[in-house]
Amino acid sequence: MKQPRAANEVYRLPPPIFDARCKACWFTVGLLMLVVASFWSLDLQWAQFFSAEAAASMGRFVGEFFPPDTSPAFLHKVAVAAWETLAMSAVGTLLAAIAGLALALPAARLHAGDAARTRAPTRLLLNALRSVPELVWAALLLISAGLGPLAGTLALALHTSGVLGRLFAEAVENAPPGPAEALRAQGVGHGRVFLYATLPQVLPQLMSYTLYRWENNIRAAAVLGVVGAGGLGQLLAFHMGLFHMPKTATVLGAMLLLVAIVDAASLGARRWMTR
Known part of the structure; x- marks a missing residue:
């Protein structure tokens, strides 16, 4: 049952949308001005993009994709390439999860009294790994690993190691400190404190991050073949370059x-783990 309001209760108005003393408000205004200036500085041909001629050209181009090539021989080739793409993403994500966890420990401050001397250089390494896109890593690794899925797998592993390492480090730093402090007060070493106190608390979060990155790596692995790293991307680049549009449509569908x-x-x- 709803309780009546007290006689002396003070009614408060909602805060104003903009306050001159609010730093977040000024930041939002500056960001909006930057977006408006970006649109104004770019030569965006909206009228040409939405013209009838552009729509007709796009319609003719899309029509060339139909019907897709469903011959058994080509479908078998696409299935093999799809399996290769899936394997590249899975192995690359697994290697990245292992490397990310190994780099997360020196990149994190494990407790309040931790000097964390390796934190800054390790985070700099993680920034360098993830700042280079997967396509660039693959193009560089093609020189040493050659054409094929090995270069793509290593490219995914290197880029994702930088991403997962940073996420894992933040999760370790934000873990509740109580269990770790209790073990540390009993004289337990750092390794056992991490294994028995910190890791069980953050493991569901680490698994969720890893699965999410696997989703992203599936998309990335499908594109890496454009530079010769195998999988569906290599089929896509080959048939699109030769204007085999029905075969291209089949690859895109896969x-x-x-x-x-x-x-x-x-x-x-992820839903099963968070129950």
Whole structure:
């Protein structure tokens, strides 16, 4: 039952949308001005983009994709390439999770009294790993690893190690300190404190980060083949370069199906872990 308001209760008005003393408000205004200036400085041909001629050209281009090539021989080739893309993303994510966890420990301040001398250089390394896109890593690794899925797998592993290492380090630093302090007060070493106190608390979060990055790596692995790293991307670049549009449509359909399956499986796994 709803309780009556007290006679002396003070009614407060909601805060104003903009306050001159609010730093976040000024930051939002500056960001909006930057966006408006960006649109104004770019030569965006909106009228040409939405013209009837552009729509007709796009319609003719899309029409060339139909019907897709569904011959058994080509479908088998696409299935093999899809499996290769899936394997590249899975192995690359697994290697990145292992490397990210190994780099997260020196990149994190484990307790209040930790000097964390390796924190700054390790975070600099993580920034360098993730600042280079997967396509650039793959292009560089093609020189040493050659054409094929090895270069793509290593490219995914290097870039994702930088991403997961930073996320893992933040999760370790934000873990509740109580259990770790209790073990540390009993004279337990740093390694056992991490294994028995910190890791069990952050493990669901680490797994969720890893699964989410696997979803992203599926998409990235499907594109890495454009530079010769194998998988569906290599088929896509080959047939699109030769204007084999029905075959290109089949490859694009396989990409969409693979991404949808992995997204659904990853989402189900994350929900199961958070129950």
